[in-house]
Amino acid sequence: MPKAYTQIHHLALRAFTTNVFKSLGVPDDEAALAADVLAYSDEHGIDSHGIARLKTYFDLLKAGRINPRPNLKVLREKHAVSTIDGDNGLGLVVGPKCMDIAIEKTHKHGSGSIAVCNTNHYGAAGYYPLMAVKEDFIGLSMTNTTKGVAPFNGKEKMLGTNPIALAFPSLNEPEVVIDFASSTVAYGKVEIAHREGEIIPLGWCLDKNGLPTNRPEEMIDGGALLPLGSTKEGSGHKGYCLAGAVDILSAVLSGANWGPFATPFAINSAMPEIQVGKGIGHFFNAWDIEGFRDLTDFKKSMDHWIVTMRNTVAMEGGTKVLVPGDPERKSYSIRMEDGIPVHQIILDQLKTISQSCNVPLP
Amino acid sequence: MPKAYTQIHHLALRAFTTNVFKSLGVPDDEAALAADVLAYSDEHGIDSHGIARLKTYFDLLKAGRINPRPNLKVLREKHAVSTIDGDNGLGLVVGPKCMDIAIEKTHKHGSGSIAVCNTNHYGAAGYYPLMAVKEDFIGLSMTNTTKGVAPFNGKEKMLGTNPIALAFPSLNEPEVVIDFASSTVAYGKVEIAHREGEIIPLGWCLDKNGLPTNRPEEMIDGGALLPLGSTKEGSGHKGYCLAGAVDILSAVLSGANWGPFATPFAINSAMPEIQVGKGIGHFFNAWDIEGFRDLTDFKKSMDHWIVTMRNTVAMEGGTKVLVPGDPERKSYSIRMEDGIPVHQIILDQLKTISQSCNVPLP
Numbered sequence: 001m002p003k004a005y006t007q008i009h010h011l012a013l014r015a016f017t018t019n020v021f022k023s024l025g026v027p028d029d030e031a032a033l034a035a036d037v038l039a040y041s042d043e044h045g046i047d048s049h050g051i052a053r054l055k056t057y058f059d060l061l062k063a064g065r066i067n068p069r070p071n072l073k074v075l076r077e078k079h080a081v082s083t084i085d086g087d088n089g090l091g092l093v094v095g096p097k098c099m100d101i102a103i104e105k106t107h108k109h110g111s112g113s114i115a116v117c118n119t120n121h122y123g124a125a126g127y128y129p130l131m132a133v134k135e136d137f138i139g140l141s142m143t144n145t146t147k148g149v150a151p152f153n154g155k156e157k158m159l160g161t162n163p164i165a166l167a168f169p170s171l172n173e174p175e176v177v178i179d180f181a182s183s184t185v186a187y188g189k190v191e192i193a194h195r196e197g198e199i200i201p202l203g204w205c206l207d208k209n210g211l212p213t214n215r216p217e218e219m220i221d222g223g224a225l226l227p228l229g230s231t232k233e234g235s236g237h238k239g240y241c242l243a244g245a246v247d248i249l250s251a252v253l254s255g256a257n258w259g260p261f262a263t264p265f266a267i268n269s270a271m272p273e274i275q276v277g278k279g280i281g282h283f284f285n286a287w288d289i290e291g292f293r294d295l296t297d298f299k300k301s302m303d304h305w306i307v308t309m310r311n312t313v314a315m316e317g318g319t320k321v322l323v324p325g326d327p328e329r330k331s332y333s334i335r336m337e338d339g340i341p342v343h344q345i346i347l348d349q350l351k352t353i354s355q356s357c358n359v360p361l362p
Numbered sequence: 363m364p365k366a367y368t369q370i371h372h373l374a375l376r377a378f379t380t381n382v383f384k385s386l387g388v389p390d391d392e393a394a395l396a397a398d399v400l401a402y403s404d405e406h407g408i409d410s411h412g413i414a415r416l417k418t419y420f421d422l423l424k425a426g427r428i429n430p431r432p433n434l435k436v437l438r439e440k441h442a443v444s445t446i447d448g449d450n451g452l453g454l455v456v457g458p459k460c461m462d463i464a465i466e467k468t469h470k471h472g473s474g475s476i477a478v479c480n481t482n483h484y485g486a487a488g489y490y491p492l493m494a495v496k497e498d499f500i501g502l503s504m505t506n507t508t509k510g511v512a513p514f515n516g517k518e519k520m521l522g523t524n525p526i527a528l529a530f531p532s533l534n535e536p537e538v539v540i541d542f543a544s545s546t547v548a549y550g551k552v553e554i555a556h557r558e559g560e561i562i563p564l565g566w567c568l569d570k571n572g573l574p575t576n577r578p579e580e581m582i583d584g585g586a587l588l589p590l591g592s593t594k595e596g597s598g599h600k601g602y603c604l605a606g607a608v609d610i611l612s613a614v615l616s617g618a619n620w621g622p623f624a625t626p627f628a629i630n631s632a633m634p635e636i637q638v639g640k641g642i643g644h645f646f647n648a649w650d651i652e653g654f655r656d657l658t659d660f661k662k663s664m665d666h667w668i669v670t671m672r673n674t675v676a677m678e679g680g681t682k683v684l685v686p687g688d689p690e691r692k693s694y695s696i697r698m699e700d701g702i703p704v705h706q707i708i709l710d711q712l713k714t715i716s717q718s719c720n721v722p723l724p
Contacts, residue, residue, distance in 0.1 A: 078472035078653030080442040110440035113473050115654045138615070154674035154683040166607050168614075176610065178603040184596060201595040210677035228600055229590055233563040234546060238590055241540040241686045244671070245528050248538065252530075252663045253500070253654050259670055276666065291440030292477045292615050301614045304638065308621055309606070312516035315572035321516040324603045 006347055007339035012362035013051060014039045016350070020054065023357035024061040025068035026090065034092035037123040040130075042340045045331025046179075048188035049124040051342060055349040056121075057090065059267035062356075066090055066120055072097055075117075075255070080109035083254050084116050088279055091122030091143070095282060099128045099141065102284040106137055110291035115254035118278035121145065121265045126179030126328070129167035132286040133175050136295055140285040141165045144250040146264045149183045150224035152240035155210025157224045158260045161186050162246035167325075169289070171299035173306040177325035182242040183225040190216045190225070203230035249283040256281030368709055369701035374724035375413060376401045378712070382416065385719035386423040387430035388452065396454035399485040402492075404702045407693025408541075410550035411486040413704060417711040418483075419452065421629035424718075428452055428482055434459055437479075437617070442471035445616050446478050450641055453484030453505070457644060461490045461503065464646040468499055472653035477616035480640035483507070483627045488541030488690070491529035494648040495537050498657055502647040503527045506612040508626045511545045512586035514602035517572025519586045520622045523548050524608035529687075531651070532664035539687035544604040545587040552578045552587070565592035611645040618643030 014035050021031035034057075041050030060066045070089025074082055084101065086094035098114045105112025122128075125141050132139025145160030165179040185204050193200045194216035207213040208222030219225070227239025251258035256277040263271065263280050289298050312321040335341075342350070354361045376397050383393035396419075403412030422428045432451025436444055446463065448456035460476045467474025484490075487503050494501025507522030527541040547566050555562045556578035569575040570584030581587070589601025613620035618639040625633065625642050651660050674683040697703075704712070716723045 076652075076654055078650055079470075081472035081649060081653035083654045108441075109471055110443035111473055111475050113649055138611070150677065151671055151674050151683050153676055153680040155677040155680070156675050158671060158674050168610050176606065178607055180597070180600045180603055184591070203596055206677060210675070210680070228597060229546070230596060234565055234592060234596060235542070235590060237686075238542045241542055244538065244686060245540055248530050248664070248667065249500070252660065252667055253649075253651065255655055255659070255663075258663070258667060276663070287443060287475055287615075288440055289615065290438075291443035292438055292445045293617055297617070298614065301617075301620070301638070302610070305610065305614055305620060309513055309520060312513050312520050313518050313572070314515055315512065315517040315568060318515040318517070318572070321513050324599075324606060 004344045005341040006344070008342050008362050009339050010039065010043050010335060013042060013340055013342075016359060016362040017051065017054060019359040020058060020353055020357055023359055024058065026061075026093070027069060030090075030093045033096055034090050037092040037096065037127050040127045041124045043332055043335050044328035045335070046124050046126075046328065048186060051340070051350070052346050053121070053123070055353060056265060056267065057092070058353050060120070061090070063267060065267075070094060080105050080111050081113040082115075084114055086116050086119030086279060088118050088120070091120040091280075091282070094119040095122035095128060095141075096131065098282065099131045099139070099284045099286075102286045103132055103135055103137065106132070106135070106286040106288050111285065111287045114284045115249070116282040116284070117251070117254035117256035119256070119280060119282060120263070121280070122282055124179060125163040125165035126167070126177050128284060129165050130175070130177060133167045133169045135286075136169050136290075137286045137288055138169075139167050141282065142246045142250055143282040144247045144256070144258060144262050144280050146262050146266075146269070147260045148187050148225050149227055149243055150206060151244075152227055152237040155206055155224065156260075159227075159240075159243040159247055160262055161225065162243045162250070164242065164246055168302055169299060170302035170306060171296070173303045174329055175325060176302065176306065176323055177328065182228055182239055182246060184228050184230050184239065185225070187225060190219050194220060203234065246283075251277060251281035253283065254281040366706045367703040368706070370704050370724050371701050372401065372405055372697065375404060375702050375704075378721060378724040379413065379416060381721040382420060382715055382719055385721055386420065388423075388455070389431060392452075392455045395458055396452050399454040399458065399489050402489045403486045405694055405697050406690035407697070408486050408488075408690065410548060413702070413712070414708050415483070415485070417715060418627060418629065419454070420715050422482070423452070425629060427629075432456060442467050442473050443475040444477075446476055448478050448481030448641060450480050450482070453482040453644070456481040457484035457490060457503075458493065460644065461493045461501070461646045461648075464648045465494055465497055465499065468494070468497070468648040468650050473647065473649045476646045477611070478644040478646070479613070479616035479618035481618070481642060481644055482625070483642070484644055486541060487525040487527035488529070488539050490646060491527050492537070492539060495529045495531045497648075498531050498652075499648045499650055500531075501529050503644065504608045504612055505644040506609045506618070506620060506624050506642050508624050508628075508631070509622045510549050510587050511589055511605055512568060513606075514589055514599040517568055517586065518622075521589075521602075521605040521609055522624055523587065524605045524612070526604065526608055530664055531661060532668060533658070533661035535665045535668040536691055537687060538664065538668065538685055539690065544590055544601055544608060546590050546592050546601065547587070549587060552581050556582060565596065608645075613639060613643035615645065616643040
């Protein structure tokens with residue numbers, strides 16, 4: 001472990017996060033829920049979406065830009081589907097509550113689809129389909145995010161890194177959990193390279209002139225990320241299609257701010273000049289496997305699927321073939337033992353928060 | 363137009379296809395339906411999925427490997443969701459009938475999700491969500507296909523090119539239609555390069571030893587396609603995740619043959635030694651926009667979304683930013699005028715079919 005990191009016990013980190021949210025006026029149960037969503041990331045090695053984001057939630061709550069006590073409102077409903085207004089609450093609270101509604105609908109109708117507007121950043125997308133898996137359902141979640149990605153052939157930031165996540169239950173093997181940004185890489189990877197003074201691969205981003213660059217600072221200074229596939233030869237139009245689909249399902253369908261109008265997730269970023277909806281948007285879906293197939297048969301097939309994929313002969317110089325969710329499970333088992341590695345920069349942020357809201361550091 | 367192509371009027375091609383299917387025992391209305399699905403591809407420039415595939419459907423029907431008169435059966439149902447057994451029918455007939463069921467359910471429940479097993483190749487994935495758009499719904503379709511793609515880090519073919527398609531209605535602008543294979547490129551692109559004696563970009567495929575190759579013949583000779591993203595740096599694990607999700611939703615959920623066990627779509631390919639289900643699988647979903655948001659408001663937002671994306675400043679050396687569906691619409695308007703360009707190789711196949719089933723050539 002490099003010196004820049006301090007190991008913190010996962011329960012201590014959860015308690016700190018919960019208390020910070022409580023100190024900002026978030027009700028006790030919702031503070032614990034929001035902390036659970038962030039802890040999911042830290043405990044599973046998704047360092048970009050956990051405690052590293054607490055400062056931003058803190059700033060936005062403190063500045064009154066996020067509502068600590070939202071009242072969710074059903075805007076429209078038709079049996080299996082509905083749109084919920086998140087009342088400008090924390091995405092970390094609005095998200096799980098809306099996935100719960102999707103699950104409730106799935107128990108009743110065989111599936112449930114919830115579009116959400118007037119919400120904020122909801123943490124790691126993978127948290128939500130796992131809620132469905134606990135009910136033996138298939139789960140899907142997606143969200144639009146602040147602009148950072150150029151459409152295929154474009155040089156301007158017009159779409160977010162718009163992630164998509166799906167999870168499928170299994171029997172004796174662990175569940176399959178898919179969770180990825182529709183850009184080639186998340187912005188966090190460019191930031192890390194910048195911090196470490198490293199060059200990045202061509203295909204990750206453009207500079208402010210719309211030219212491919214391998215220098216992180218040239219992307220940060222007015223450039224844009226590229227959609228999954230990156231180039232014409234790599235089929236970058238496919239990543240653009242994915243990002244577009246996530247944007248439409250999450251934000252156009254719910255009446256949120258879509259595309260370049262998405263609300264920024266940063267205290268210092270200017271709000272877009274035009275508002276085309278309310279907040280950002282999420283989309284959740286769950287399906288009851290029993291409505292399609294005997295649950296045990298499905299789970300046995302999933303076990304077979306997982307074992308089959310893992311047994312694929314590796315490519316030359318490649319590591320073992322994994323199934324989606326394996327890397328996060330590996331991090332989880334290490335971090336439950338060793339604690340969560342928190343970078344010094346983040347630790348300094350936690351100190352500031354601790355002093356500001358009088359919650360002792362973990 | 364190069365000499366190798368003959369222009370054929372779209373209606374003549376439709377009539378020919380319909381009559382070929384009829385001559386093989388497909389009922390009149392279903393023959394016209396199957397021809398419509400193939401014509402959609404030819405008329406929209408998706409040359410890999412139209413008349414170029416007729417010979418394979420013909421061979422499989424003639425050999426009794428596809429049932430010309432399937433009776434679709436509901437295997438399971440729970441309100442908004444259901445699994446249908448396609449009775450080993452043409453995917454070109456089973457597909458539209460199952461999307462119709464998804465649409466019917468959507469009228470009733472706000473959404474409809476249909477998993478299909480015991481079916482065959484269903485043509486271009488984009489045909490199906492457009493059926494939903496005609497009802498002012500959002501549509502989704504996906505299918506698993508014969509193995510051709512290596513999982514991330516693997517060198518063996520374990521998954522199909524498993525496409526995913528979505529479509530969204532709009533008001534004055536044309537609809538957004540997304541349709542792409544989850545591999546970096548479809549096999550057809552490698553075949554075309556091979557025919558033309560061209561080199562292909564690294565990142566499209568591996569040779570039989572699991573090494574990247576730019577020679578199409580080395581992929582064709584026991585190699586594999588790569589998932590979208592291609593490499594570690596390009597986030598090839600994301601394409602693998604997508605292909606896996608399509609495989610599970612289409613084939614594991616419905617009880618079809620998944621992954622490397624998917625039924626081959628070629629008369630000369632050996633069947634996999636093990637059957638883990640019935641036929642291949644599709645997954646269809648539709649959502650009623652009115653269950654989420656006022657339809658006209660949604661469509662106006664879609665128009666705004668489309669115009670906004672099209673107005674993105676192009677990257678250096680890039681062409682105009684398009685919205686998904688634009689290239690196919692351009693082909694459509696040209697081909698309605700000029701006819702469908704049919705390659706001499708395909709024309710020779712049509713001649714064979716014509717002689718065999720006594721249907722005059724178009």
